[in-house]
Each structure stands twice: as C-alpha cells, then as structure tokens.
Amino acid sequence: MAVEVKLPQLGESTYEGTIGKWLKQPGDHVERFEPLVEIITDKVNVEMPAPIGGTLQKILVDEGATVPTGTAIALMETTDAAAAPEAQPRTPVAAAAAPAASDRRTVAAGDGERARLSPVVRKLAEEHGVPLEEVASLRGSGAGGRVTKEDVLKHLEQRKAPARPAAGVATAPPATPARPGAFPAQPSAAAPKEAGGDELVKLTPLRRSIAQRMAQSKRDIPHAYGTIEADVTTLIKWREANKDEWRAREGVNITLTAFFIKAAVEALRAFPVVNAAWTEDGILLRKAINIGVGIALEDGLIVAVIKHADQKSLVGVAGELDALGRKARDGKLALEDVQGGTFTITNPGVFGSIWSMPIIVPGQAGILATDAAVKRPVVRGDGIAIRDIMHLGLSFDHRIFDGATGVQFLNRIKTKLEGFPGGDAALTDF
Amino acid sequence: MAEIRYIDAINQAHHEEFARDEHVVVLGEDVGRKGGVFGATAGLIDKFGEDRVIDSPLAESSIAGMAIGMAANGLVPITEFQFADFIHPAFNQIVSEAARMRYRSNNAFGCPVVFRAPWGGSHGTALYHSQSIEAFYSHVPGIKVVAPSTPYDAKGLLKSAIRDPDPVMFLEHKRMYRLVKGEVPSGDFTVPIGPAAVRREGTDLSIFAYGWMLHESLGAAEMVAPEGISVEVVDVRTLVPLDTQTLLKSVGKTNRALVVYEDNRFGGYGAEIAALIAEQAFYDLDAPVTRLGGPDVPGIPFAKPLEEWFFITKEKIADAIRKLAAL
Numbered sequence: 001m002a003v004e005v006k007l008p009q010l011g012e013s014t015y016e017g018t019i020g021k022w023l024k025q026p027g028d029h030v031e032r033f034e035p036l037v038e039i040i041t042d043k044v045n046v047e048m049p050a051p052i053g054g055t056l057q058k059i060l061v062d063e064g065a066t067v068p069t070g071t072a073i074a075l076m077e078t079t080d081a082a083a084a085p086e087a088q089p090r091t092p093v094a095a096a097a098a099p100a101a102s103d104r105r106t107v108a109a110g111d112g113e114r115a116r117l118s119p120v121v122r123k124l125a126e127e128h129g130v131p132l133e134e135v136a137s138l139r140g141s142g143a144g145g146r147v148t149k150e151d152v153l154k155h156l157e158q159r160k161a162p163a164r165p166a167a168g169v170a171t172a173p174p175a176t177p178a179r180p181g182a183f184p185a186q187p188s189a190a191a192p193k194e195a196g197g198d199e200l201v202k203l204t205p206l207r208r209s210i211a212q213r214m215a216q217s218k219r220d221i222p223h224a225y226g227t228i229e230a231d232v233t234t235l236i237k238w239r240e241a242n243k244d245e246w247r248a249r250e251g252v253n254i255t256l257t258a259f260f261i262k263a264a265v266e267a268l269r270a271f272p273v274v275n276a277a278w279t280e281d282g283i284l285l286r287k288a289i290n291i292g293v294g295i296a297l298e299d300g301l302i303v304a305v306i307k308h309a310d311q312k313s314l315v316g317v318a319g320e321l322d323a324l325g326r327k328a329r330d331g332k333l334a335l336e337d338v339q340g341g342t343f344t345i346t347n348p349g350v351f352g353s354i355w356s357m358p359i360i361v362p363g364q365a366g367i368l369a370t371d372a373a374v375k376r377p378v379v380r381g382d383g384i385a386i387r388d389i390m391h392l393g394l395s396f397d398h399r400i401f402d403g404a405t406g407v408q409f410l411n412r413i414k415t416k417l418e419g420f421p422g423g424d425a426a427l428t429d430f
Numbered sequence: 431m432a433e434i435r436y437i438d439a440i441n442q443a444h445h446e447e448f449a450r451d452e453h454v455v456v457l458g459e460d461v462g463r464k465g466g467v468f469g470a471t472a473g474l475i476d477k478f479g480e481d482r483v484i485d486s487p488l489a490e491s492s493i494a495g496m497a498i499g500m501a502a503n504g505l506v507p508i509t510e511f512q513f514a515d516f517i518h519p520a521f522n523q524i525v526s527e528a529a530r531m532r533y534r535s536n537n538a539f540g541c542p543v544v545f546r547a548p549w550g551g552s553h554g555t556a557l558y559h560s561q562s563i564e565a566f567y568s569h570v571p572g573i574k575v576v577a578p579s580t581p582y583d584a585k586g587l588l589k590s591a592i593r594d595p596d597p598v599m600f601l602e603h604k605r606m607y608r609l610v611k612g613e614v615p616s617g618d619f620t621v622p623i624g625p626a627a628v629r630r631e632g633t634d635l636s637i638f639a640y641g642w643m644l645h646e647s648l649g650a651a652e653m654v655a656p657e658g659i660s661v662e663v664v665d666v667r668t669l670v671p672l673d674t675q676t677l678l679k680s681v682g683k684t685n686r687a688l689v690v691y692e693d694n695r696f697g698g699y700g701a702e703i704a705a706l707i708a709e710q711a712f713y714d715l716d717a718p719v720t721r722l723g724g725p726d727v728p729g730i731p732f733a734k735p736l737e738e739w740f741f742i743t744k745e746k747i748a749d750a751i752r753k754l755a756a757l
Contacts, residue, residue: 119714
C-alpha cells in the first residue's frame with residue numbers, strides 16, 4: 001500500500017520547510033526511522049527519519065523547494081499494515097518538542113480537545129487556504145484556548161503579506177496563497193513604499209521568523225522593565241587573570257556569560273514565577289530551568305538553549321555555551337538545541353551596549369539583558385573608587401509578576417555576581 | 431399613530447374584522463357579556479349581537495367542535511380558550527379534525543378557524559394558568575401556529591389568521607396583555623403569517639425567541655451590550671410555518687445561536703429551531719447551538735421563590751449569553 005509522507009511541523013512557529021537533500025532515492029528500501037530527507041527550516045536543519053519502513057516510491061517535492069507543513073513530500077510503498085494512512089513521522093523533533101510533564105499548556109496544544117475546530121473555523125480556513133494545523137496552533141481566545149472564528153479572522157488579517165513592491169524587484173512568489181509565517185503586516189496603506197534607488201532585501205527565513213516572534217511578543221505581552229547596577233570588579237579581575245590558564249586546561253573560553261547564567265539560574269530557583277509562562281488558565285511554573293542564550297549570526301539572532309542549566313556546573317555551562325556557539329555559526333544547530341527554553345539571557349554587552357530593554361521570547365516570563373561592564377567612578381564609603389559596573393536589565397511579563405519581584409530577582413543576581421569569591425576555588429564555589 | 435396595549439390591539443382586530451366580514455363570529459367562555467376575561471372581545475356583543483358573539487358552555491371540546499362545524503358551513507369562527515391550559519380537552523378536535531380537514535377532504539374543505547389562547551406564565555398564575563402549549567400544536571401538520579410579541583404584530587397577525595383559509599393557533603402570551611405597548615395604526619393592515627423579524631441587530635450571537643421571552647431577550651441583549659457582546663435578537667413570530675431563511679441568515683452572520691423558550695426545555699418548540707440550525711447551518715457554527723428553556727417540571731409553581739426559579743428572566747438569559755459568547 002502506498003502511503004504519503006508529509007512534512008511534519010518542525011517545532012513551534014515553524015510553518016514551512018525547504019527540502020535540502022533527499023537521502024534516499026525512489027526504489028531504495030528504507031527502514032523505519034532511517035534518515036530519509038534533509039529539511040531546512042528557518043531555525044535549523046534536520047534529517048527527517050522515515051515514518052515507516054518500506055520502499056521509497058516517488059519523491060513529490062524536489063530539493064530546494066519550500067512547502068508548508070503537512071504537504072505530502074513523498075510516497076512510500078509499505079507492507080506495514082499498521083502504517084497510518086497519513087504517515088506523520090515521529091521525528092526527533094517531536095521528541096524535542098514533547099512537553100515536560102509539568103507543561104500543561106503545551107500538552108493541551110497537542111491533544112485532541114484543543115485541536116477540535118468548530119465548523120465555521122474549518123470553513124474559513126478552507127476558504128482562505130490556511131492549513132488546519134496552522135489554525136489549530138493559534139492562541140485561541142475561546143474557553144480553554146479554543147480557536148474561534150474571531151481568532152481566525154484576526155490571524156488572516158495578520159498573515160497578509162506586506163504590499164508587493166514595484167515591478168523589476170525580484171520577490172519570492174509565495175509558497176502558499178498566503179504565507180503561514182508571514183510577518184504580521186500593518187494595513188497595507190501604512191506599508192512603506194519604495195523610492196528611486198531603494199533596495200528591497202528579501203527576508204531570510206530567520207529574519208521572517210524573528211520578525212514574527214518579536215511582533216507577536218510585543219503585541220501579546222505587556223512588557224515591564226527594571227534595571228540595576230552590579231559591581232563586577234572582582235569577577236572581571238579574576239577572569240582576566242585566569243582565562244588563559246582556564247582555556248589551556250578546559251579547552252574552551254571562559255566567558256562572563258557563563259557566570260551570568262549560573263547567577264540567573266540561582267535567582268530563578270529563588271523566584272520560580274520568573275521561570276514561568278502565562279496561560280489563560282493560570283501561570284505555568286516551569287519545572288525545568290532551560291536557559292536560552294542569544295547568539296548573533298550574520299543574518300540575525302538565534303537563541304540556543306542550555307537544558308537543565310540548574311544541574312550543570314560553571315564549567316559545564318561554559319563548555320555547552322562554546323559548543324552551541326560553534327554549532328550556530330556552522331549552521332549545525334539541531335532543533336533540540338533551540339527549543340524548550342524557559343528563560344532567556346541576551347548579552348548585548350559584548351557589543352558595548354550599556355542599557356538594553358530586550359523583547360521577551362513568547363512563552364516565557366522574562367528576559368535578562370547583561371550589558372557591558374564599564375569602569376566608572378563610584379562612591380565607596382567616603383571615597384571614590386574606580387569599579388567595573390554593569391547594568392542588569394530585566395524585561396518581564398507584567399501579567400505574571402510585578403516590579404517588586406522583578407527587581408528582587410535582579411538583586412539576587414547582583415548579589416551573586418558581586419559576591420564572587422575569587423581565589424583558586426572560584427569556579428567550584430560560584 | 432396611537433400607542434396601545436397588546437390586549438387593545440387584539441380587541442381592535444376583532445372589531446375591524448367583525449365589521450369587514452359578517453361571517454366572522456367568536457365563541458368562548460365569557461366572550462360575550464363579560465367581553466372575555468382579559469377583555470379581548472370587549473364591546474363586540476353590543477356592536478355585533480349575540481348571534482356572532484357567543485358565550486359558550488364551559489366545555490372546550492365543544493367550543494372547538496362547534497367552530498369546526500361552523501367553518502365547514504361557511505362561517506369564519508374565532509374561538510377563545512380562556513387560558514391555554516384549558517385547551518387540552520379540545521386537542522382531539524383541533525388535531526384530528528381541524529388540522530386534517532383539507533388533507534382528508536382532498537382539498538374540498540378548508541377549516542378557517544382561529545384558536546386563540548392566552549398562554550405562558552405571569553405572576554402567581556401557577557400550574558393551571560401558565561402553560562405553554564406551542565410544542566403540541568407545532569408538531570401537527572395542517573395547523574399554523576403564530577405567537578406575536580408586539581401589539582402591531584398582534585393586530586396584523588390576528589387579521590391574517592382570521593383571513594387564512596386554514597386553522598391557525600393564535601397564541602397570546604398573557605404577560606404582554608397590559609405590559610407591552612406599541613404603536614399600532616388604527617386602520618386596516620395585516621402582518622403576513624410566516625416571516626420572522628430581526629428585532630435587534632448584532633454580530634456576536636443570535637437569540638431566537640417568541641412571546642414574552644422576546645422581551646426578556648431584548649432586555650438581556652441590552653444588559654450585555656456594555657460588556658462588548660453584540661447580540662442579535664430574532665422574533666420568530668410564526669412558529670409554523672417557520673421562517674428558516676431569516677433564522678439561518680442570522681446564524682450565518684453571528685455563528686452562535688441561543689434559543690430561548692419558556693416551555694419545558696425537553697422537547698420544547700425551541701428544540702426544533704436548534705435542530706434546524708444544527709442541520710442546516712452546521713458550517714456556520716462557531717459554538718454549539720444552545721437552548722435556554724424552562725426547567726423540566728410539571729408546571730410553574732405557585733410559591734414565589736419557586737416561581738422565580740422557574741421563570742426565564744433577562745438575567746438568566748444574560749448569563750447564557752455570556753457563557754455562549756465566551757466559548
């Protein structure tokens with residue numbers, strides 16, 4: 001029996017994928033879970049395993065083509081009677097996206113109840129050529145997060161692409177009548193028009209994804225901000241004195257970021273409400289502490305996630321940071337490397353920023369900005385001292401907690417950083 | 431145009447139809463000298479005499495039977511059942527004879543009788559003076575059922591009912607008699623049997639109601655408007671034949687339907703509207719079709735707190751609206 005192999009949803013807010021390379025050719029025998037095809041998404045590249053065992057009969061989507069999730073990309077001949085009529089592959093992605101036991105909301109997103117769409121919602125989706133999976137993944141305003149007609153109409157409004165530029169400028173034809181991941185445009189009247197000499201730079205999938213996520217965050221989350229100063233003189237001095245020896249011993253660079261992550265983890269433990277997510281049913285306190293860290297790439301920022309950062313030593317965190325950074329720059333990040341973050345740290349300080357107000361990653365309660373440590377004259381006792389001072393900035397979802405908590409959280413990090421013990425045992429003591 | 435009460439509109443229709451057509455007669459308990467317990471037939475006996483305004487024995491079966499016989503012999507009878515609750519003895523005459531007359535006579539005879547009945551609960555009317563009977567008669571092919579909610583419709587629809595060549599069950603919710611007032615032209619006009627009327631435009635949810643429930647529903651729509659819920663209220667008006675087009679059109683617009691009726695919820699007339707929407711507007715629905723009907727108890731209780739528990743009020747409707755709108 002011939003079974004369609006469909007492009008799975010490769011993670012949150014991913015609605016399309018590009019066929020990188022077919023690893024099997026028609027006629028090839030394929031074992032279940034054997035790598036079948038390489039898929040490129042706006043976030044990562046993955047090798048998709050065969051959902052069933054059998055013979056690859058026909059390739060339906062050529063290499064280089066971009067198709068929405070749910071599109072049949074190949075036909076497989078199988079004798080596997082148990083093969084589902086719609087072969088939705090069980091990818092490592094699915095495992096990565098699998099919610100932790102305590103993540104009630106994400107569980108709901110996957111189960112049948114929330115995926116139930118009302119007749120009018122289905123009709124609307126069909127009329128506008130929107131895949132049902134996309135509609136089902138919307139944040140519903142109805143009871144229990146149910147997607148209502150109103151939600152679909154709003155979504156349709158948002159996914160309309162910005163006005164097409166004048167002729168002569170190459171623009172990608174939309175892969176689908178309306179791009180699922182399209183940047184939620186302002187009404188086209190407000191879209192900027194090109195003037196002579198202007199250049200329209202095509203959106204990379206990463207740029208488009210960032211645009212969509214950031215706009216969504218600012219639209220949905222009432223951001224509030226807090227900033228405090230931390231005196232990191234001891235920490236910086238110690239690092240300068242020890243970084244070469246460290247590198248020689250551990251093989252990786254010791255960055256300030258590793259210290260920030262450790263300090264933040266401790267503060268997150270003390271303030272679980274910061275390691276949380278907003279849902280209409282309540283505040284979802286995350287059990288795992290998975291720290292996302294912004295990594296600047298050529299065409300945008302990607303957030304890699306250090307899983308269970310609370311269970312890792314400073315050395316372990318530094319090592320993982322180094323590995324993730326390298327993978328990101330080589331384009332080798334796997335989906336599990338970018339998913340499951342519960343709190344994010346961004347480090348604009350490396351570029352010299354001294355005051356930042358970052359945007360919260362949707363689905364999280366806050367994001368910490370660590371700014372550049374700058375030598376400043378500060379009052380210590382009755383004198384003036386020159387110290388390394390940095391700003392710790394927190395953007396937080398004001399629905400989840402208030403300023404008092406936010407600033408206490410920051411103070412906890414400050415205390416930790418300022419209390420850096422120094423000395424030989426610094427790394428294990430921190 | 432004068433603003434008159436619902437009962438006055440009914441009375442006007444009688445007077446005008448009596449004057450227009452000498453075949454029109456009325457019979458019922460106390461319709462003559464007393465002018466009806468609610469005054470619907472007041473003044474008729476003085477103007478048109480005892481031959482046309484007949485005080486009947488206290489026997490509903492014979493009121494209906496006589497009227498059917500009169501109709502078969504060329505008269506146009508209106509029967510008044512003092513309370514809808516008392517109509518049950520006439521059920522056999524109405525269902526087995528009046529409703530089937532045209533069908534079984536192969537179109538040789540019609541049965542142009544209007545069966546008027548004050549129905550529904552009012553304050554303290556209890557088990558024997560509060561019943562809703564529309565579901566019984568709507569079930570039977572061959573008889574039209576109307577339940578006007580405004581004085582204008584009461585007059586216009588009663589005239590249409592009198593002029594209709596077939597039997598019409600004309601239901602007047604007694605709570606409206608003196609409570610509901612409206613502008614009604616003094617001269618001749620009719621409101622056709624059939625079309626429903628959108629009484630209030632809205633976008634979020636449609637209510638389908640008739641009789642007193644229409645007024646409670648309008649009140650509820652007013653209550654939830656400041657909360658941002660825009661409710662469309664449709665006056666069903668004619669229960670049989672049902673104006674399915676207007677109803678389905680409204681659901682197509684709002685995608686949510688709430689059917690409100692005072693009768694016991696189970697098997698009530700509103701269940702038919704709900705079924706119609708579920709079958710024919712399925713792809714327009716964004717939430718389950720919802721019914722708000724009276725509790726399934728044998729009658730409206732007399733005790734005040736129990737009566738309040740039974741009655742469907744605008745507050746209860748507003749709650750149902752909020753729930754449905756939030757789904």
